[in-house]
Amino acid sequence: MMVILHSFQSEWIKKKRSSASWLTLFGALFIPAIVLIKRMLEAEKLIGSNSSGKIWNLLYSQCWNYMSIFVLPVGIILTASLIAQIEYRNNCWKQVHTTPQSFTVLFFAKFCITITLLIQFFLLFNLGIVLTGILPAPLYADVPFPKQDFPYQGFLTGNAKFFLYSLPILSLQYLLSIHIRNFMIPIGVGFAMVIASLIAVTWKYGFLLPYTYCSMQFLIHDNRIDPNVNIYGWSGGYFVLFTVLNYILYIKQKNRG
Template identity: 45%
Template sequence: MKLLTASLQAEWMKTKRSAAWWLVITGGLLIPVILLIGRFYNHELIPAENAAPIVWTKFYSRAWNYMGNLLLPMGVILVTSLVAQVEVRNNTWKQLHTAPLPYSIIFLSKLTVILSLLLLGFVLFNLATFGMITLPAVFYQDVFFPKAPFPFKGMLLGNAKFFLDMLPIVAFQFLLSLQFRNFLIPIGAGFGLYVASMIGMNWKYGYILPYIYSSYEFSGKSTIGATQFNFHWLPAIYCLLFTGISYIIYLTKADKT
């Protein structure tokens, strides 16, 4: 446990020298800030919007629609590649592997930091969306805070689904980033797979594409075909598969520099 804690601390320090933190903060705040500006621009609509019983679900759904369909997958691709390839850019893989740390600890630490950054992005996004809905009441006297109860359980479940949908992207980008020294290869492959997944969304077997699940959330689909198979099992399976393959390749790779 001490080795894992020390390794995690070291990985967190490395992220401060990368653009990962800026991507997480910008990505978490961008959509809510844009929507807030739009609300201020059309401020005459805010009283009726805040009085509506669906105010929370309306604006959270709108924010997640923009976030989940485009910004979130792209951000996950970039952040995963940036964190996984810190040593490649700084040419410090040899230095890391001479440290008294098992390879399994190094692997787990990097993956944990990536998932933690993803979780941080979710927290920032939800807080910013909450602010987007409530802040106009601070600036306008004729606007009141939403009276509808906050659907905490529904929001938590929705966030959990989106987090799960991102896990195959994290796992596969992590696999690519550990295997290729060229930073552009995992980035290009990730963007290409995402675009291909969007194109193949209406394909009969589109559900097998691992980068598609966040878009599936907005398609109204919860099951697949006549079997009524819940597609949320697929991102979990892909994540375990890609992570397992990545771990095996990392351990058995002769040249880890």
């Protein structure tokens, strides 16, 4: 366990050479910032909205609706590619593989970095939603702080679902990025899958494409998505499948340069 921890710390330090952290910060706050600006440009509506008993539910729905369809998948694609490209860009794979640590430790240390960045993304995004609700109050004298009690349980449940839906995308992009030297190919494949998911999300077999799951969350209750499809199971299954496949390919690969 300590070996994995030390390897994780080493990979975390190397991460500073990439733009992954800045991408995580910018991507997480991008949608909340737009929603906040929109709210402040419509200042006459702030009193009524902050006094509403559903202000947090409204902000949650607005922010996640925009985030889940495009920004979140694209952010995962770029971040996973950047983490894997640290070694390719600096021609360091051979050096990394000569260090006194197993390939299993190296594989999961890097994978844990991507998952940690995803967790950071979710935390920063929810912080952005909270700031979107409370910042207008100290800036406008007549605007109250949100009257609705913060729905912790609803936020946690909703975020847990989106996190689960994100895992197969993260796992597949990590698989592509760690085995393909050309930086643009994994990104190109990821973008193509995102576009395909926008087309296939309402298709009866759209659940076969893991990039559709985040979008499905907002359609499953309005008869455009089959409610009998277990997207939780499909998400978890794809995540395990891609992770195991990636691990086997990594362990068995002959060219480690």
